[in-house]
Amino acid sequence: MVEKNVVILQRRMVIFLSVLLGMVLILLGRIGWLQFVNGERMTAKMAIQVKDSKVLQSPRGTIYDRNGRELAVSSLTKSLYANPSEIKDPDAIVPLLATLLEMKPEDVREKLTAGGQFIWLKRMIEPAMAQKIQTAIKEADIKGLGFLEESKRYYPNDNLAAQVLGFVGTDDIGLDGMEMALDKVIKGKSVEHSVDTDSRGTPIFKSIFTFAPPKQGKNVYLTLDSAIQFIVEQSLDKAMITNKPRGATVIVMNPHTGEILAMANRPTYNPNQFYKYSDQEWKNRAVAYNYEPGSTFKSIVSAAALQEGKLTPEERFTDAGFVEVSGRRIQNWSGESYGNISFVEVIKQSINTCFVQIGMRLGAYKLTEYAKSFGFGKATGIELPGEEEGLLFDPKDMRDSDVATMSIGQSIAVTPLQLITAVSAIANEGVLLKPHIIKEIRNADGSIDQEVTTQTVRQAITPETARILTGLMEKVVSEGGGKKAFVKGYRFAGKTGTAEKLQDNGSGYSAGRYVASFVGFGPVEDPQVAVLVVLDDPQGVYYGGEIAAPIAGEILGQIMRHLAIYPQITYQVPSPKETPQAERDVSKEIKAPPGKVVVPNVTGKSIREAGDKITQVGLSIVPIGTGVAVRQSIAENTIVDAGTEITIYFEPR
CATH class of the missing domain: 3.40.710.10 (DD-peptidase/beta-lactamase superfamily)
Known part of the structure; x- marks a missing residue:
């Protein structure tokens, strides 16, 4: 009886080991097939599933005038993107996003239902607005949305020298003027950054946000004053x-x-x-x-x-x-x-x-x-x-x-x-x-x-x-x-x-x-x-x-x-009864017609003193720098419209 049980046990062990050995051989064969026969194709497929890439652009170089005043500058803004594959019910979030982004609901819906793993919803959003959108998304617990930083071009003087400067499109491409002529020089470097993602294409640990963009492009100084x-x-x-x-x-x-x-x-x-x-x-x-x-x-x-x-x-x-x-x-x-x-x-x-x-x-x-x-x-x-x-x-x-x-x-x-x-x-x-x-x-x-x-x-x-x-x-x-x-x-x-x-x-x-x-x-x-x-x-x-x-x-x-190029005229020496020319306020002697005012001289004045003198005659002051006034955008004794802005340049003394 005992011998019979031992034989049965041995037979079962042989069957178990045979099955186990067969499974191991099958597994090794499959591994060999995947590794050596089909390895390259599977590696590429895996990379697609767990890797993504984003092209990040560093800021464009600054354009200055001959004296170092900024004419065109770049700053980082946030752009909102969506992963449509993560958004289960687009219709539920369309009204909120349309309001936040100031877009038509049908345009938002079209983007969210486009499929794929990445699509821009709105680019170049100002920081204050981006913060508001970010807070609303968090409170509504909306999944599948995120922000990326992009460089946006600003022209601090609005239309000053507009046709000379030109402008930049949303993809950081110069489209006119110096922006186009020097696009390759002042454009920042673009770097394709590899990002770890899950099977749905969502960045793991927000790795894209930890990437430091490359340095900005070269700066240009124009001959313009x-x-x-x-x-x-x-x-x-x-x-x-x-x-x-x-x-x-x-x-x-x-x-x-x-x-x-x-x-x-x-x-x-x-x-x-x-x-x-x-x-x-x-x-x-x-x-x-x-x-x-x-x-x-x-x-x-x-x-x-x-x-x-x-x-x-x-x-x-x-x-x-x-x-x-x-x-x-x-x-x-x-x-x-x-x-x-x-x-x-x-x-x-x-x-x-x-x-x-x-x-x-x-x-x-x-x-x-x-x-x-x-x-x-x-x-x-x-x-x-x-x-x-x-x-x-x-x-x-x-x-x-x-x-x-x-x-x-x-x-x-x-x-x-x-x-x-x-x-x-x-x-x-x-x-x-x-x-x-x-x-x-x-x-x-x-x-x-x-x-x-x-x-x-x-x-x-x-x-x-x-x-x-x-x-x-x-x-x-x-x-x-x-x-x-x-x-x-x-x-x-x-x-x-x-x-x-x-x-x-x-x-x-x-x-x-x-x-x-x-x-x-x-x-x-x-x-x-x-x-x-x-x-x-x-x-x-x-x-x-x-x-x-x-x-x-x-x-x-x-x-x-x-330019401080003075008139080529001869002044008479004043008599003792006259006020010396240097001490006279000539602007008070010039009569301006109704609605006009005479620009005073504020050279050597502090910002407060210059501001008081400018505003007293009915003009507006735009101060640049600190210290005392060394130059003004409209020369003294010029007759201008009341309310005209006068830019005063100050330097430490």
Whole structure:
């Protein structure tokens, strides 16, 4: 009996061990199959199930003006995402999310039911709003939602230099202006970060939030001066109200370096909300607007004729009031005849008939050659997108009538930047420079990565010719058609322009539509700035000398005070009974019309003292820095509207 039981037990042990051994062999076979035969495919499948990746973007570099004032900055914001596979009942949370996110319920529902493991609900949410949303989600115990940090671009000065700066899209891609031109330079680094997830794709331990994004991109310093830019834009805003042009452009350049100190356009836009505006408002007319320059181009014709010996300043002309060339009749803008007249008067009064005579002396080839020498017909190469090249004749195809019209700045097209660059060459002793708007590029640690220096293009005319022409152009401002640009105590040179405007289809000129302009520079003794004002299709008075010249004069006067370039006038020593000039408050002696006030001088004052003085006269103060006032955005004794904001810059002393 015992032996029988032992045999049965042994048999059972053999069966058990055989089954166990079989299971082990099957398991080993399966492991071998998974490891060696199907290993790569299964590894990839597992990685998909337990790994996810998110591309994180570090902040863009900051764009500054030449003095270190921020023009475009980046900050971290929160973006809300959803894992649709985790949300069991989307309809239950749609009303709450639609309210919190200020979205249409149907849009929220579409996102939540899209499937997958990741979808953006709303991006670039301001911190205060993100905190409110986060609290509401937690209180409602909603699963499948989370926040990621993203970099958002801000423009602290709103529309200041908007077309120069451009804007950035939601995917941190520069879409216009410097943001687009320097996208690869200032854009932060993007890093694909691997995240551990569960089988549903949810990050384990919120590992994505522990990831430190890479350092920001390089910083850019522009040649712009924010104070000069503010002066220009304020003047442009007044011109838009007074003259009601379809568009307007002002450029301020340093003629000795080619640096752009200000570049402004109207209409304009706020890059913080660029999506609310049209592409015409985004357009940088300073580089992307082709127009006939009119009489401002006569400065180039004069330069060519003087340089070629076809003209002397003392020469006299006979003006009959009109001239006919190849069957085309050209008359003076005034419709008058000036008779026997010197060239000094010709350029002062911008007499068309005499400039036609000068152009005919030069001929098609020389006229075109000098136009090209001054940079027309070719893009300047400035670091801005969308630059146009303008339009010149091919001299071999020019008729005499083409030479005649080109001599008075018609039948050709230029950009505002080309024109101010050419006139700046006259101010720079005949040397044409390449204009630039980038001063330097710095790494995140502050070290200089790239410094942009002055680049000479060519010697367009000799220094002697440039000096003679400068003297003639000074007469235009002091005595001629540009005298509304005159600023007491300063010597400026310039040229006015009034050109008929082409029809939109290019088939001819539009009746009653003009482009009014003025270009000038100074002080004549050592030109520090050149200014161009272009008003496209103004309403009412349309002559450049009447509406563009006074804008330029206002801008030039304020820039001189901003740059501490003092008037070249002689003061008499006061008698003992008089108050010394330094102690007198000149602003109290100037009478402002109703609704206007005179800007006081607050240099040397503390923030409180400056604030009191500014507000007492009915203005608003915008303080920048600490210490005592060293500079103000609008110069003393300027008459402005009551309530105008005055930016005061303070520095420790």
